[in-house]
Amino acid sequence: MSTRYLPTHEWARVDNGLVTVGLSAFAAGEVGEVIHVQLPTVGVAVLKGKPCAEIESVKSVNDIYSPVDGQVVEINPALAGQPELVNQDPGNAGWFMKVKPSGADPLAGLLSEAEYQAQLAK
Amino acid sequence: MHHAIAQKTALHDLQAAQGGKMIDFHGWIMPVQFAGITAEHQAVRTSAGVFDLNHMGRLHLVGPGAVAFLTRHACRAVADMKAGAVRYGLVLAEDGTVEDDILVSREGEASFHIVVNAGNKEKILDMWRSAVPAGTILTDLSASQGMIAVQGPAALHLLQSLQLDGMTLKNYAFTDVSWRGTVVRLSRTGYTGEDGCECFLPVDRVGELWTAVVEAGAVRCGLGARDTLRTEAAMPLYGNELDRTVTPVEAGLGFAINKAGGFIGDQVVLAQLTRGPAKCLVGLRMQEKRVPRTGYPVVVEGQPVGTITSGTLSPTLGAAIGMAYVPAALALPGTTLSVDLRGTLVTATVVALPFYKRAK
Numbered sequence: 464m465s466t467r468y469l470p471t472h473e474w475a476r477v478d479n480g481l482v483t484v485g486l487s488a489f490a491a492g493e494v495g496e497v498i499h500v501q502l503p504t505v506g507v508a509v510l511k512g513k514p515c516a517e518i519e520s521v522k523s524v525n526d527i528y529s530p531v532d533g534q535v536v537e538i539n540p541a542l543a544g545q546p547e548l549v550n551q552d553p554g555n556a557g558w559f560m561k562v563k564p565s566g567a568d569p570l571a572g573l574l575s576e577a578e579y580q581a582q583l584a585k
Numbered sequence: 586m587h588h589a590i591a592q593k594t595a596l597h598d599l600q601a602a603q604g605g606k607m608i609d610f611h612g613w614i615m616p617v618q619f620a621g622i623t624a625e626h627q628a629v630r631t632s633a634g635v636f637d638l639n640h641m642g643r644l645h646l647v648g649p650g651a652v653a654f655l656t657r658h659a660c661r662a663v664a665d666m667k668a669g670a671v672r673y674g675l676v677l678a679e680d681g682t683v684e685d686d687i688l689v690s691r692e693g694e695a696s697f698h699i700v701v702n703a704g705n706k707e708k709i710l711d712m713w714r715s716a717v718p719a720g721t722i723l724t725d726l727s728a729s730q731g732m733i734a735v736q737g738p739a740a741l742h743l744l745q746s747l748q749l750d751g752m753t754l755k756n757y758a759f760t761d762v763s764w765r766g767t768v769v770r771l772s773r774t775g776y777t778g779e780d781g782c783e784c785f786l787p788v789d790r791v792g793e794l795w796t797a798v799v800e801a802g803a804v805r806c807g808l809g810a811r812d813t814l815r816t817e818a819a820m821p822l823y824g825n826e827l828d829r830t831v832t833p834v835e836a837g838l839g840f841a842i843n844k845a846g847g848f849i850g851d852q853v854v855l856a857q858l859t860r861g862p863a864k865c866l867v868g869l870r871m872q873e874k875r876v877p878r879t880g881y882p883v884v885v886e887g888q889p890v891g892t893i894t895s896g897t898l899s900p901t902l903g904a905a906i907g908m909a910y911v912p913a914a915l916a917l918p919g920t921t922l923s924v925d926l927r928g929t930l931v932t933a934t935v936v937a938l939p940f941y942k943r944a945k
Contacts, residue, residue: 496623498898498905499875501929517927519875521622521898522809524927 467573475530482531482562491553494520497546502538531569533562594639595788611704613640616807626900628804633737635803642706644699648721651695662843666691671757681832681853702823731791736781778818813897819939825894835862865916869907869933877907877924884923
């Protein structure tokens with residue numbers, strides 16, 4: 464399953480009916496050394512384009528927006544002790560949460576890899 | 586002072602080409618970082634780094650009324666300064682609050698060089714131009730004189746290798762050195778808590794000096810590292826620790842107050858010195874590795890008691906640190922407070938300032 468993006472640099476991937484959400488490598492580089500990730504509570508509802516988490520780096524605090532509508536079913540337990548995983552492996556080990564999507568086609572309307580890269584090149 | 590179009594320093598093109606990530610700072614386009622804030626910070630703590638300070642305001646005051654003018658318009662005594670000496674001082678309002686913090690260098694009997702903050706330069710010029718007595722002349726050197734800082738334990742040796750010898754300078758003293766057909770002023774001062782010099786020279790030669798210093802091994806540093814370095818050293822930043830709501834006594838800068846008075850704001854400030862201030866600037870060390878950022882509330886038993894003025898993750902201590910104004914009763918080292926980090930209360934302990942002091 465291919466990776467899709469929000470223009471605000473979150474990625475989303477469907478796996479076994481759940482949407483995994485993380486931060487793009489570009490954004491992880493831009494925010495710098497991540498020191499804390501405030502993840503949502505398992506069970507809460509998230510809305511596409513709305514803040515669902517918070518990422519704190521040495522430089523700044525940034526909202527994370529949900530790329531999909533749905534319910535949080537799992538959060539990445541490793542980030543509590545190793546927030547730097549977001550910098551080291553943003554596309555895999557640094558994932559934020561898994562969402563059970565409420566729609567049939569949860570990634571509809573998100574940017575493809577090529578579209579996201581084109582946005583970065585602007 | 587806001588400018589419609591951000592200004593570029595004399596080093597802008599050089600820095601942009603060298604990978605500087607540029608941001609707007611008080612109307613100036615300045616590098617926030619080159620290789621990275623932490624790497625730049627460590628270079629200054631262990632070796633040497635170089636900073637563009639061309640945005641700072643540089644003023645010159647000369648004439649028979651110069652000593653009396655500065656004695657009245659800055660809260661630090663200048664009359665007893667020797668030529669070649671540098672002092673940190675503050676410009677106060679009548680109510681004792683801070684208009685600016687400045688660095689005064691005495692060039693001669695009636696001649697002073699004054700560095701003011703970039704964001705306060707126009708205000709200070711407006712206030713002072715109308716107050717300088719006839720026969721004494723205030724000049725804005727900012728456009729004609731360049732300024733960089735070379736900071737770190739290796740800074741003086743690095744400058745010496747470029748025939749810029751400040752090895753025998755005392756702290757807070759300056760000397761003028763001939764260099765490649767021009768004159769460079771080396772001032773053993775800085776804003777990092779580390780040894781080093783601030784260097785002044787004609788602006789058309791500042792790029793040459795920057796390049797020479799970098800080629801001699803100094804790491805290019807941006808405003809990000811400048812902020813983490815000065816925060817560890819607990820050096821105040823105007824707009825954060827200092828503004829029109831606090832006095833130098835509250836800011837812990839009593840050393841910079843002329844106890845004889847005779848300066849604008851002296852009544853308020855001298856009375857505070859005697860009876861002690863109601864609020865004090867304190868250092869906070871966070872129990873978690875989360876940054877207390879400017880404006881976050883400091884909380885005791887659910888009640889806000891103060892506000893964070895600056896905070897960072899200290900690369901040297903490996904802990905999150907911050908400064909805040911709190912009631913004097915809560916200012917003793919060891920006192921436990923909380924900081925409200927966007928809804929989460931995190932415990933912090935009051936610690937003595939500075940957070941970092943270099944070994945002598």
